[in-house]
Amino acid sequence: MxxxxxxxxxxxxxxxxxxxxxxxxxxxxxxxxxxxxxxxxxxxxxxxxxxxxxxMPGLVDSHVHVNEPGRTMWEGFWTATRAAAAGGVTTIVDMPLNSVPPTTTLANFQEKLREAMGKCFVDTAFWGGVIPGNELELQPMVRAGVAGFKCFMIHSGVDEFPHVTDGDLHTAMRHLQGTGTVLLFHAEKEVQNATQGPDDPCQYSTFLQSRPDVMETEAIRIVTQLCLQYQVRCHIVHLSSAEPLKLIREAREAGAPVTVETTHHYLSLRAEDIPAGATQFKCCPPIRSSANQEELWSALKAGDIDMVVSDHSPCTPDLKRLETGDFTQAWGGISSLQFGLPLFWTSACRRGFALPDVVRLLSHNPAQMCRLDHLKSRLAPGFxxxxxxxxxxxxxxxxxxxxxxxxxxxxxxxxxxxxxxxxxxxxxxxxxxxxxxSPEPLGQHLLIHQKRNQAQL
Missing domain, CATH: 2.30.40.10 (Urease, subunit C, domain 1)
Structure with a gap:
């Protein structure tokens, strides 16, 4: 063939x-x-x-940092979508950072679309970003077809995508009410009792102790309160700690439209196994203990975590600081887009998960979260x-x-x-x-237009 x-x-x-x-x-x-x-x-x-x-249905990876334009040496649409195709991923959703410019204005979104044209081997949708002061750009980006928006509650790692304050979030929520869109949260919050731990920056424990579970818990406490108040769909990206799951369950029971994902690295890698200086393991939030990992698997089985994605966040090798092994200075991000399916299956099949669980967690639920489930993620006529x-x-x-x-x-x-x-x-x-x-890229751009409540935009 x-x-x-x-x-x-x-x-x-x-x-x-x-x-x-x-x-x-x-x-x-x-x-x-x-x-x-x-x-x-x-x-x-x-x-x-x-x-x-x-x-089976192709995977939908709703958390991919492609980084083009601006940081194409980190990753680009051509290479990222080929890797996706090699991993059985048929749709990706591109994050609004770490490209330059970030996808935080309508003009920047249009530039992103131009850069991606003719380079995608799989279908590609796009997230917009919420940063301080860009609230008037949000509805124009919704009308232009972004899948939703992402914000950071802590420094993002790049200065051109600043994190939001609680006041910024209230403003953004008011502008997003009635649009049917979703707001994604990097849910870590600076807290008083976060410490630097031991002095040696080459020990993984130094980095791990600087990003304790309470940073995720406090951020998610704010997210769930906002979600209940405004009834805007909220999604917590890359949950690494099992501790905030109780807050999420309680918010859902109270009527909050909130979903949550975890990633392959939190389910496959353990803090105890990370060698000194192995900065390729650094990501934010951090990889935590084996005991915490088992709680994440239990939450997946119970339905408390809705989906598993890659959070593919690559960089050039020099930014990982392998020559010094300094976890405090290395870029935080893990490359895994191509290997999500076997990474998940290798661990999941040993824990009693079956193939329908793979489709639910790696295809259907991500598609549903970004409003693509009418097109993607099912083996059925018309899809x-x-x-x-x-x-x-x-x-x-x-x-x-x-x-x-x-x-x-x-x-x-x-x-x-x-x-x-x-x-x-x-x-x-x-x-x-x-x-x-295939000799040529055959993927299409997926622009997601919300028909319900369109008159409110």
Missing amino acids: ELGSQIRAVRSTRVLLGSELRPAVVTIKDGKIHQILTDSNFSGDEVLDVGDSVV DADLAIWDPEREFEIIEENIHHRNKLTPYLGMKLQGAVRGTLVRGQLVFWEGQF
Whole structure:
């Protein structure tokens, strides 16, 4: 089957239909799923027979820092979306930082769209940003199609995306009421009792003690109060601490429309295992203890955490300060966009999670959060023919030459994982197959327009 071609149908002995793996043929017409046939006698040209590989909805990664324009040496649309395709991810949502300019005005959003044009191998949507003083830009960006907005409650790491005060949040919430959009929070708040811990900046414990659980708890306390007051949808990104989960449960029970994600690194990596000077493990909030990690897994099983995403936040190797091993000076961010599916599955299958859980947590719930669930994340007629084709039992090792991110530095290098992606279809087009990519990018921009309450904008 030729890469980049429109596939007429995909046949497998293991198609994930609801909660069951069944032999089926997924037929495709005009980029949409046309029919799902359980009669395997279907034949014809442009039919991709994948044997017993699992066919399921493509992943939706709603937390990806692409960094273009402005910091394209960190990551760009061409490299990021190829990595996504190699990982069975068919849709990404780009964060409003660390690009220069950040996506905090309508003009900057339009510049982002121009930069991304013709460079995306998978479909791409875009977050806007809330910063102090940009409240009059929010509704124009909603009308232009951003998926929602992200803000920081602590220094973002880049000066061009300043963090918001409580007053800024009240102002932003008033401007977002009635729009149907969502406000995402990097939920850490500076607190009095955060300490620097031991003196040695090369010890991971020094960094970990400088970002204690209480920073997330206090930030989430504010988020839940605002969510209840304004009834604007709120989403907590990259939850690393299990301690604030009680606050989130209580807010939901009181009627707050709040959702929460965690990331692959919090579910796969443990503070106890991080060597001195291994700054490729630094991220914010930090990777915490194994006991905390098990609480996150329990919360996923209980439904208290809604989704798992990558928070792919790469940089150039020099910014990781590997030559000094100084955690306090290194850039905080982990590259994992390509490996989310096997990272999750390797740990999840050992904890009793099944393939329908993978689709729910890595595809459907992220799509729903950013209002793409009418197009993405389901194997059903009328939905986009976005398919991930993979072998859950196959093991592989992450080696540098197989990493498609622009910069290869990742804490997962050398890790052996379970679950290898064979192929990826985006709207019925074969964009990745057995290590090779379509000759040209075939992804589209996804502009998300809210019809309900449009008169209020």
